[in-house]
Amino acid sequence: MTEKFRPNLHFSPRAGWMNDPNGMIRVDGVWHLFFQHDPDSTVHGPMHWGHATSTDLVHWQEQPIALYPNDLGTCFSGSAVETEEGAVKLFYTAHSRTSTGEDYQVQCLIHADRALSKYENHAANPVVPNPGLTAFRDPKVIWHEASGKWIMLVTEGQSIGFYGSDDLERWTHLSSFGETHGRHSPGPWECPDMVPLTAPNGEAVWVLIVGLNPGGYAPGSGTQYFVGQFDGTTFTNANPPETELWLDYGRDYYAAQTFFEHGGTATPVAIAWASNWLYAKQTKTAAFRGVMSLPRELRLQDTPDGLRLAARLPLSAEAGFANDALPGTSRTDLMADLAVGEEMAIVLFGEEQPHFIVGRSSKERGSIRTIRQPIAGMDHFGHDYAVDLPWPTNDVLDLTLFIDRGLVELSAAQGLVWITNLFYPASPDSPVSVTTRSADQFEELLNG
Structure with a gap:
């Protein structure tokens, strides 16, 4: 490699x-x-x-x-x-x-x-x-x-x-x-x-x-x-x-x-x-x-x-992610069990700022906010926007992240919503960790 x-x-x-x-x-x-x-x-x-x-x-x-x-x-x-x-x-x-x-x-x-x-x-x-x-x-x-x-x-x-x-x-x-x-x-x-x-x-x-x-x-x-x-x-x-x-x-x-x-x-x-x-x-x-x-x-x-x-x-593609020996490549399954008004932040690559924030705005609706920091030399790369989606009737939103050396494909709501984003982390070949916390813990970072 x-x-x-x-x-x-x-x-x-x-x-x-x-x-x-x-x-x-x-x-x-x-x-x-x-x-x-x-x-x-x-x-x-x-x-x-x-x-x-x-x-x-x-x-x-x-x-x-x-x-x-x-x-x-x-x-x-x-x-x-x-x-x-x-x-x-x-x-x-x-x-x-x-x-x-x-x-x-x-x-x-x-x-x-x-x-x-x-x-x-x-x-x-x-x-x-x-x-x-x-x-x-x-x-x-x-x-x-x-x-x-x-x-x-x-x-x-x-x-x-x-x-x-x-x-x-x-x-x-x-x-x-x-x-x-x-x-x-x-x-x-x-x-x-x-x-x-x-x-x-x-x-x-x-x-x-x-x-x-x-x-x-x-x-x-x-x-x-x-x-x-x-x-x-x-x-x-x-x-x-x-x-x-x-x-x-x-x-x-x-x-x-x-x-x-x-x-x-x-x-x-x-x-x-x-x-x-x-x-x-x-x-x-x-x-x-x-x-x-x-x-x-x-x-x-x-x-x-x-x-x-x-x-x-x-x-066959899912099976490829079962091989833990591939550096920087992983599959992570999460469940967002949120009450109305609650949020959950997802942080990747051992970084500090969240890459996704999942929120529930009502009994029937929620959103996934996707955040990417600007990179010097890449015009228009940074972003911060939200994707609206129906909230599952069982009150729990399923999320799966397929991560491959910085390329992230996120699936939610049984595959109804996909979000594919490139990232260029400092160490894409290091083990990928996913940290989930309440979003208010990151407001100072996001707004600082």
């Missing part, structure tokens, strides 16, 4: 820059994670597709670079699918610039072997030309069983476009969603995904996932989602347009994507980039920049606020 902040159980590249997860697919029992990558720099540059594989979603083996820039441009984000015949296809955005310096983006197809070790450009690329949009990228391809066709989701600036195809080569625009729904900002909606899930009452529901940068729940990058229906042509939001739902309430969970698996899966697994564009190019690592989140299994859950997305780690 030569990198002070290289995690044990979260994937990071050997060297160079990494951002969005791409082309996530499981083939013949192997999980394939592709990612936005510049192997020659630790800041964002000409995008390639890096590649890593795993058989348990815990231990990752980095593979040779999969996609390189070509005459159509650099390789922005995309996805992967397996056909009924067993063929594996990758889709990505080729990014270039016009003579006036504006972004120009088109969608391209790659033919891969089943081992995903050989890649051939489709002769007729691009398969989806640019319709005149500056932001037109991040193709996510899924199979829609009910209509018997492939669906591609594409960023269209402030909306997500839906395209349909019978052969993965010829695509027709079907509809667009989003201009009056959810949260918007000066940046485009990007990195879309859509998965079918079963509600607790047995109803089939679709969940649309969209990256937003800037404009997240907390400053900078964020990942929102919508619950609704998709009929093969149009996505219909089940909530009022102004409803805002968030896959993660932390600062460092962006561009989440799920793995494609032939035949579908009842439990989609998602991974996100654990960083934030406000300071991603300034993070405190040397040979590499960029870390992926832990994998999360997605499910729907009824709440007092309506149907909401919840998540938990796959059993």
Whole structure:
């Protein structure tokens, strides 16, 4: 371990820059994670597709670079699918610039072997030309069983476009969603995904996932989602347009994507980039920049606020945290048994100031305040904000902290709320301790 902040159980590249997860697919029992990558720099540059594989979603083996820039441009984000015949296809955005310096983006197809070790450009690329949009990228391809066709989701600036195809080569625009729904900002909606899930009452529901940068729940990058229906042509939001739902309430969970698996899966697994564009190019690592989140299994859950997305780690990922021999890596389970008006502070890394404060504001509601101290050289890194949540009917809020050399993923309320935050403690490889105290003991520290 030569990198002070290289995690044990979260994937990071050997060297160079990494951002969005791409082309996530499981083939013949192997999980394939592709990612936005510049192997020659630790800041964002000409995008390639890096590649890593795993058989348990815990231990990752980095593979040779999969996609390189070509005459159509650099390789922005995309996805992967397996056909009924067993063929594996990758889709990505080729990014270039016009003579006036504006972004120009088109969608391209790659033919891969089943081992995903050989890649051939489709002769007729691009398969989806640019319709005149500056932001037109991040193709996510899924199979829609009910209509018997492939669906591609594409960023269209402030909306997500839906395209349909019978052969993965010829695509027709079907509809667009989003201009009056959810949260918007000066940046485009990007990195879309859509998965079918079963509600607790047995109803089939679709969940649309969209990256937003800037404009997240907390400053900078964020990942929102919508619950609704998709009929093969149009996505219909089940909530009022102004409803805002968030896959993660932390600062460092962006561009989440799920793995494609032939035949579908009842439990989609998602991974996100654990960083934030406000300071991603300034993070405190040397040979590499960029870390992926832990994998999360997605499910729907009824709440007092309506149907909401919840998540938990796959059993294999949870097992990885049972190994006490990994320095700086731990799992801690807590129970916040609070009366109305009480608070509990959580302090990590042997430090003095709290990192989280859990409070109960009423019989039905509570909050988790997340606090991060500023770091010199990292713009906009410090924060202090709260996440509202429904308080469990049994009066006790469950909390689980997965900590990996400074990267903290906090789960609460049976996975209804996640908060993913990077920290850069003085000794990330030392044993991690969690101290819980009443919050009023820390007021002098917080206000001093």
